[in-house]
Amino acid sequence: MRVEQIAVFLENKSGRLAEITATLADNGVNIRALSVADTADFGILRLIVDDVEKAKKVLKANGFTVGVTNVIAVEVADRSGGLAKVLKTIEKAGLNIEYMYAFVNRSGENAVLIFRFEEMDRAIAALQQDGFTILSGAQICAL
């Protein structure tokens, strides 16, 4: 029930993000979602892609520092209150979110929320118990 996410270290200098996306595009890797965490000195780019292994290989070959982490993808209806409901479950369970980001799928009906928790297993259990749909990597790629 986990999705593999690619994380890339970014120095704060112009053009780095463009180089990453160009590298992925040249190798036919499709980006499904992304977020950038930035500080004054560096950034971390987080990507959900359709081919994790290939993305990792081509980015490394181009000199980037790449890490693969597991995240949880929760599908909710793209309506007001969709995220709030999920967060209520998380709060109730006393879970700590390390970071999160979201994207809307192609049909536009549903939104996908990407979460990273300190306690991943407990988070999955709590979300499932409250009836949320958790997507696998394959399901995300198929969206």
Next chain:
Amino acid sequence: MTTLYWEEEIETLPRVGLESIQLTRLKHLVARVYATVAPYRAKMDAAGVKPADIQSLADLQRLPFTVKDDLRDNYPFGLFTVPMEQVVRVHASSGTTGKPTVVGYTKKDIKTWSGVMARALTCAGATSRDMVHNAYGYGLFTGGLGAHYGVERLGATVIPVSGGNTKRQITIMQDFGSTVLLATPSYALNLADAMAELGVDPKSLALRVGIFGAEPWSENMRDEVERKLNIKAVDIYGLSEVIGPGVAMQCLETDRGMHIFEDHFLPEIIDPDTGEVLPPGEQGELVFTTLTKEAFPLIRYRTKDISRLIHEKCACGRTMVRMEKITGRTDDMLIIRGVNVFPSQVEHVLMGVEGVEPHYQIVVNREGNMDTMAVKVEVSEALFSDEVKNLEKLTRKIQADIKDLLGVTCKVQLVEPRTIQRSEGKAQRVVDNRKI
């Protein structure tokens, strides 16, 4: 202006008299060191030279050099020539692998030191009527205490204010009427800027002269200090191995060079590559032999500082040779806000952090008047995390470890792999952007 001297007779002695004193002291020193310190004896035996071979000052060249590694190899007290019960004080400087260089002083050494410091202060025109603001750091560093005892010896009033707390320093200057400032030149500029911020006019202070050392500084910086603080700025030289501050001092009559107190410290200028003594006036590595120190004498100690000796007569009447302002180093030592930093020390810290690869670069800048040091570290996969807090924790740890070992606050900057310049297959470890 009448020149003031602390010890007029010796300071103005004709060269022939001075050289005769030097030779007597040198012979005595070599005999004593040979008899009491095994590492020196071993080196002299290996070089095939005996104390009796020293018959002229030129014979000094037959003696082997002493280098910083000799001090480290005999850490902490292996090169002391007297029993510890005669040692009344120790000082230490930071070492490249965490082991500091330790120096010791007998009662007589402390007296010698305060004497040369009193001479240095007098060179700058200080007298017993002065209020001396000593902003050199107190502690293991020789700067603070070395200057302190010199001021007391002179009979002036010492304000042992040490470094930091700039606002309070300015208040003290105003309220106590400090007339002489002892500090690193960069701290002096810091004080000047703080005064400007606080709206304190330097002309309203009693400050007359500043004695600056412990880090390299340019003539431009001298002009800036003089203008901003409305004082005369003079240069002092010293290093803990030789004694501390008070090895050489600029007088008020010249802007060119510092008088070396040659009756205590015998200078040579050598070619750093061949070790040959260079002809008078040539630029090279400065080497000192301490003629009078008891606890921790040095024979031909290589300072790694680049200078030249000025033999022309000085207008002040002192006959002691002058050394030019230090123009560089023969090694990769950096001086950051008065603290000696070797790139190998930074490397040592980085290697102690799991996952850090030996790809780093030290970038030194001068922002305003303060030296800043940034350490760039390449982020390997082992170090990388998708969470900001983990990477920030890492930079804070490296920062804290460097501060612990070196006493210098630096900025740690994470960079992408293979982005640190490598020249000829070897990384360029230091980028010094300061214009000194």
